[in-house]
Amino acid sequence: xxxxxxxxxxxxxxxxxxxxxxxxxxxxxxxxxxxxxxxxxxxxxxxxxxxxxxxxxxxxxxxxxxxxxxxxxxxxxxxxxxxxxxxxxxxxxxxxxxxxxxxxxxxxxxxxxxxxxxxxxxxxxxxxxxxxxxxxxxxxxxxxxxxxxxxxxxxxxxxxxxxxxxxxxxxxxxxxxxxxxxxxxxxxxxxxxxxxxxxxxxxxxxxxxxxxxxxxxxxxxxxxxxxxxxxxxxxxxxxxxxxxxxxxxxxxxxxxxxxxxxxxxxxxxxxxxxxxxxxxxxxxxxxxxxxxxxxxxxxxxxxxxxxxxxxxxxxxxxxxxxxxxxxxxxxxxxxxxxxxxxxxxxxxxxxxxxxxxxxxxxxxxxxxxxxxxxxxxxxxxxxxxxxxxxxxxxxxxxxxxxxxxxxxxxxxxxxxxxxxxxxxxxxxxxxxxxxxxxxxxxxxxxxxxxxxxxxxxxxxxxxxxxxxxxxxxxxxxxxxxxxxxxxxxxxxxxxxxxxxxxxxxxxxxxxxxxxxxxxxxxxxxxxxxxxxxxxxxxxxxxxxxxxxxxxxxxxxxxxxxxxxxxxxxxxxxxxxxxxxxxxxxxxxxxxxxxxxxxxxxxxxxxxxxxxxxxxxxxxxxxxxxxxxxxxxxxxxxxxxxxxxxxxxxxxxxxxxxxxxxxxxxxxxxxxxxxxxxxxxxxxxxxxxxxxxxxxxxxxxxxxxxxxxxxxxxxxxxxxxxxxxxxxxxxxxxxxxxxxxxxxxxxxxxxxxxxxxxxxxxxxxxxxxxxxxxxxxxxxxxxxxxxxxxxxxxxxxxxxxxxxxxxxxxxxxxxxxxxxxxxxxxxxxxxxxxxxxxxxxxxxxxxxxxxxxxxxxxxxxxxxxxxxxxxxxxxxxxxxxxxxx
RNA sequence: GCCCGGGUGGCGGAAUCGGUAGACGCAGCGGAUUCAAAAUCCGCCGCCGCAAGGUGUGGGGGUUCGAGUCCCCCCCCGGGCACCA
Numbered sequence: 001x002x003x004x005x006x007x008x009x010x011x012x013x014x015x016x017x018x019x020x021x022x023x024x025x026x027x028x029x030x031x032x033x034x035x036x037x038x039x040x041x042x043x044x045x046x047x048x049x050x051x052x053x054x055x056x057x058x059x060x061x062x063x064x065x066x067x068x069x070x071x072x073x074x075x076x077x078x079x080x081x082x083x084x085x086x087x088x089x090x091x092x093x094x095x096x097x098x099x100x101x102x103x104x105x106x107x108x109x110x111x112x113x114x115x116x117x118x119x120x121x122x123x124x125x126x127x128x129x130x131x132x133x134x135x136x137x138x139x140x141x142x143x144x145x146x147x148x149x150x151x152x153x154x155x156x157x158x159x160x161x162x163x164x165x166x167x168x169x170x171x172x173x174x175x176x177x178x179x180x181x182x183x184x185x186x187x188x189x190x191x192x193x194x195x196x197x198x199x200x201x202x203x204x205x206x207x208x209x210x211x212x213x214x215x216x217x218x219x220x221x222x223x224x225x226x227x228x229x230x231x232x233x234x235x236x237x238x239x240x241x242x243x244x245x246x247x248x249x250x251x252x253x254x255x256x257x258x259x260x261x262x263x264x265x266x267x268x269x270x271x272x273x274x275x276x277x278x279x280x281x282x283x284x285x286x287x288x289x290x291x292x293x294x295x296x297x298x299x300x301x302x303x304x305x306x307x308x309x310x311x312x313x314x315x316x317x318x319x320x321x322x323x324x325x326x327x328x329x330x331x332x333x334x335x336x337x338x339x340x341x342x343x344x345x346x347x348x349x350x351x352x353x354x355x356x357x358x359x360x361x362x363x364x365x366x367x368x369x370x371x372x373x374x375x376x377x378x379x380x381x382x383x384x385x386x387x388x389x390x391x392x393x394x395x396x397x398x399x400x401x402x403x404x405x406x407x408x409x410x411x412x413x414x415x416x417x418x419x420x421x422x423x424x425x426x427x428x429x430x431x432x433x434x435x436x437x438x439x440x441x442x443x444x445x446x447x448x449x450x451x452x453x454x455x456x457x458x459x460x461x462x463x464x465x466x467x468x469x470x471x472x473x474x475x476x477x478x479x480x481x482x483x484x485x486x487x488x489x490x491x492x493x494x495x496x497x498x499x500x501x502x503x504x505x506x507x508x509x510x511x512x513x514x515x516x517x518x519x520x521x522x523x524x525x526x527x528x529x530x531x532x533x534x535x536x537x538x539x540x541x542x543x544x545x546x547x548x549x550x551x552x553x554x555x556x557x558x559x560x561x562x563x564x565x566x567x568x569x570x571x572x573x574x575x576x577x578x579x580x581x582x583x584x585x586x587x588x589x590x591x592x593x594x595x596x597x598x599x600x601x602x603x604x605x606x607x608x609x610x611x612x613x614x615x616x617x618x619x620x621x622x623x624x625x626x627x628x629x630x631x632x633x634x635x636x637x638x639x640x641x642x643x644x645x646x647x648x649x650x651x652x653x654x655x656x657x658x659x660x661x662x663x664x665x666x667x668x669x670x671x672x673x674x675x676x677x678x679x680x681x682x683x684x685x686x687x688x689x690x691x692x693x694x695x696x697x698x699x700x701x702x703x704x705x706x707x708x709x710x711x712x713x714x715x716x717x718x719x720x721x722x723x724x725x726x727x728x729x730x731x732x733x734x735x736x737x738x739x740x741x742x743x744x745x746x747x748x749x750x751x752x753x754x755x756x757x758x759x760x761x762x763x764x765x766x767x768x769x770x771x772x773x774x775x776x777x778x779x780x781x782x783x784x785x786x787x788x789x790x791x792x793x794x795x796x797x798x799x800x801x802x803x804x805x806x807x808x809x810x811x812x813x814x815x816x817x818x819x820x821x822x823x824x825x826x827x828x829x830x831x832x833x834x835x836x837x838x839x840x841x842x843x844x845x846x847x848x849x850x851x852x853x854x855x856x857x858x859x860x861x862x863x864x865x866x867x868x869x870x871x872x873x874x875x876x877x878x879x880x881x882x883x884x
Numbered sequence: 885g886c887c888c889g890g891g892u893g894g895c896g897g898a899a900u901c902g903g904u905a906g907a908c909g910c911a912g913c914g915g916a917u918u919c920a921a922a923a924u925c926c927g928c929c930g931c932c933g934c935a936a937g938g939u940g941u942g943g944g945g946g947u948u949c950g951a952g953u954c955c956c957c958c959c960c961c962g963g964g965c966a967c968c969a
Binding site for chain 2: 040042043045080083084085156157165166167168169170215216218219222223225292293294295297298299300327331346449450452453455456457458525526527530563564565566567568569570572600601603647676677678679681682683684685687689690692693694696697699700703742743746747749751752754755756757758759762765826827828830832833834835838870871872873875878879881882883
């Protein structure tokens with residue numbers, strides 16, 4: 001056995017052997033239970049970053065663990081290969097996105113292989129390849145014919161200088177990132193998936209996913225946003241016609257407090273009002289500036305303008321002014337809202353700003369309680385009349401000041417005529433019934449979820465398989481003409497979609513009438529490709545259709561692992577797509593991912609200098625060193641400013657290249673460090689020192705094994721009497737086997753599993769003796785420890801196991817229950833909840849015996865001073881608390 | 885702004901069901917080894933205090949024999965917000 005731990009040598013050897021023996025090839029025909037372990041596939045951005053290393057190591061630990069436990073494991077890998085960065089790279093370097101993407105894939109595949117992941121590379125796929133996206137196009141045409149996909153107008157960010165549509169991230173402070181031009185909202189036709197049709201099922205389906213984190217399910221439920229309310233209309237007369245302004249509200253109990261309505265800038269009523277109102281026209285134009293991102297809409301200053309039109313309150317007959325509000329979204333609900341400034345904080349602020357009336361129609365329960373107490377002259381609980389009066393004035397409705405109770409549903413109607421005195425539910429029912437009787441409203445369930453717009457005015461994506469014909473309209477491309485292949489020799493220049501300039505792509509004939517027609521040049525949202533790749537991995541070579549029977553054999557995914565940032569969009573779209581495929585008869589399950597693990601981000605320190613033009617120049621942590629407590633740039637010895645600790649990103653230049661780490665310490669160290677530094681769900685802070693610590697442990701492990709193996713072969717301990725020290729070590733060993741299995745399988749927390757093995761190794765190093773019995777225990781401990789670490793550091797584990805047990809395959813160790821038995825246990829002794837000592841009792845002692853032992857102890861006697869205790873709490877196996 | 889998380893030593897983190905706060909690792913300190921250094925090994929290491937002891941899990945309140953853990957309020961940090969993936 002080699003005395004020195006040489007990671008590059010053993011890793012190269014192990015990987016070569018795995019590759020030739022194809023050990024990670026998943027069998028489609030196996031008697032063993034299947035375990036489909038899937039990590040979110042990477043976008044091929046160039047090189048692997050630490051987030052990838054973390055994600056794929058987590059998946060690999062679970063995959064390898066389950067393989068050791070006898071499962072038929074499938075862990076595939078592929079490439080989420082379409083997307084915006086390839087176009088940006090094309091603009092920057094004048095390279096076609098396709099060439100750039102394929103080069104990145106080749107490099108990143110090599111990097112993944114160097115990390116020794118147990119991946120079945122025979123199933124590799126790339127979403128930018130026609131043999132993948134052709135089935136996406138095929139499904140699109142099916143869904144289009146079914147009406148699940150439809151076309152409508154929708155708003156996008158328009159850069160008037162580059163004449164192109166911008167992604168939200170390309171809009172910075174309301175301006176285009178390259179041109180700097182003020183961004184406008186523009187209405188263009190787009191294709192939509194009718195995800196709202198599945199809203200209820202997507203919501204209730206969450207209850208069938210016990211293996212998902214609660215927070216992800218909560219976020220999805222809130223995103224879907226089911227709300228039961230009332231949709232009703234304000235009638236009005238305009239241009240000699242009777243019209244209705246429809247709104248939706250969850251607070252129908254406050255309808256009597258409506259003092260104005262607000263409509264979106266794009267609402268027909270706003271457009272009509274602006275016809276002869278230049279000021280309003282200007283305001284609507286202003287509303288159309290800026291990005292379409294909801295975060296921007298929600299944080300901007302709320303502005304509005306009176307249209308001059310009024311509508312009629314359906315219940316009071318009052319005349320209600322209609323305003324245009326920049327915060328009202330045309331795409332949500334009816335594009336119009338009723339405003340009750342007394343009981344909605346946003347409406348309140350708006351009314352204050354524009355001097356609109358505020359009419360209280362609800363009285364909160366706290367307020368009523370104080371009023372009642374005052375009326376009855378009640379002064380209990382030490383409350384004086386003066387106190388009550390002070391409380392009353394603090395709570396009482398004041399149109400000049402917003403108070404949090406104004407939005408309460410716990411209260412009753414006031415100043416509401418016949419509805420006075422009704423509580424929330426009774427008021428909603430009564431008002432809904434009255435509106436319904438007038439034919440002006442009904443109860444309605446509404447979802448916050450909007451239909452999924454998938455048209456992208458970009459080149460590097462899956463072509464939407466539609467042909468536009470002047471006589472036949474939008475015609476889906478027939479199945480036998482698929483795929484619509486994206487030309488790969490294109491270099492975009494940042495101004496519009498280059499496909500529009502490709503006559504060979506655009507010009508075609510109509511599949512229906514055969515006449516000249518134009519091909520759709522929009523491509524699909526890349527979320528579409530990532531919504532079904534997990535199913536295609538089961539049958540990546542099937543060219544007779546989208547999926548074959550193997551999909552049902554492997555699905556659902558047993559364990560899905562990916563970043564928490566995908567909690568809503570990707571995971572919701574994939575769940576939706578799974579149901580679409582189910583309804584097409586392609587899969588039989590309802591949900592794609594049985595268990596989900598959401599990993600935290602990898603973060604690192606940031607360093608920068610201010611440049612003369614006020615911008616920040618960011619420096620990589622690798623180029624910075626600390627000298628006398630100050631951060632210095634190695635290159636010029638001059639100081640840099642320490643920024644925050646943030647998500648590793650290109651923009652902050654704080655990414656740590658895993659390649660350097662692998663080159664210096666080996667893949668096992670990289671894997672061990674990322675698993676040890678933090679539990680998977682938390683963010684992981686990068687630390688060079690921590691890496692050295694992980695490497696040191698592996699060297700120590702190697703040394704312990706080396707020294708033991710040098711002593712000659714010995715069989716693992718198989719039974720018999722042991723001295724106390726060896727017995728204690730065996731107990732620790734079997735406790736560790738139990739813990740590591742539980743940590744990996746149930747808790748999915750690997751840092752504590754590693755810590756437990758580290759403790760075991762520390763204890764092993766302290767075990768003296770070279771007699772045969774002691775050496776047999778040492779053999780048992782080393783064999784087991786190496787096996788326990790195998791899912792995390794597979795290369796060194798395999799090398800060491802080969803030395804410890806030549807010719808025998810790595811196997812997960814079994815727990816020896818008899819080694820766990822203890823005669824005596826230590827309990828904590830508390831007095832009034834404070835730790836005051838310990839007592840030792842027999843493991844079999846009952847509560848009475850423990851209590852007696854506790855009271856007899858020196859520590860208890862000291863505090864009792866001869867008095868009997870008030871109470872004694874005994875928690876078996878844990879502690880005794882004596883209450884004085 | 886809205887939705888969802890998080891906050892524990894100098895640092896990363898542990899404490900799994902309300903029961904020993906700080907496992908394990910890093911850094912630091914002391915020692916051994918060495919001509920010397922690296923590497924390695926042994927020991928110490930929350931804060932205040934000579935000690936006895938006190939105190940301590942973002943801040944404030946509460947429930948409990950007992951709270952990092954449960955409840956209420958507040959502060960700070962992060963993720964998502966539908967065209968980044």
